[in-house]
Amino acid sequence: EIVLTQSPGTLSLSPGERATLSCRASQSVSSTYLAWYQQKPGQAPRLLIYGASTRATGIPDRFSGSGSGTDFTLTLSRLEPEDVAVYYCQHYRRSPRTFGQGTKLEIK
């Protein structure tokens, strides 16, 4: 089973700042098989990024993903209050498709 470790656990930043979230895999998942999801308080998760860097439909370009192999990054530029959420990475290279434990983003 591929284990995904996200850091930091919690990130607290001000509006307009840039957020950098990390996801590290215990073995290579290549760039093709990594997704990011956003879960706002009280809501279901929503697909943000797939293939490590491709934004899902309707996702603003403030969100960007990068990385390959075992190290991946989700970047939120110009933070807005509505970005408060827990962000999860997930690999889908093979079963079981595991999720990271999440990074909680707070806006000061």
Added chain:
Amino acid sequence: EVHLVESGGDLVQPGRSLRLSCAASGFTFDDYAMHWVRQAPGKGLEWVSGISWNSNDRGYADSVKGRFTISRDNAKNSLYLQMNSLRAEDTALYYCVKHITNYYDSSGYYDYWGQGTLVTVSS
């Protein structure tokens, strides 16, 4: 617009059974594999089970194997999860999730999620 609406969650005693349902709309249901993903209170996401478009292939997390059964009715655009021998650790919000391909175990992500239905297992 894609809609996934779960139902059937409830408070049940350990050892009892429960059946979850998911009504799908806004896409051609029988073109896609479907999954259940759960989230324990205050915790992260855990894949539970998946089923291919024609029900020929199904998979389960080790934590539920032998106790849960996934099924679908393409004529009714519906997904189900039969949960038997429930345990306290099964307490979670259960999400119905759409896969991007038709085979549940192919390399694909989840593009749509329902709002979830809450299962609480407690005496």
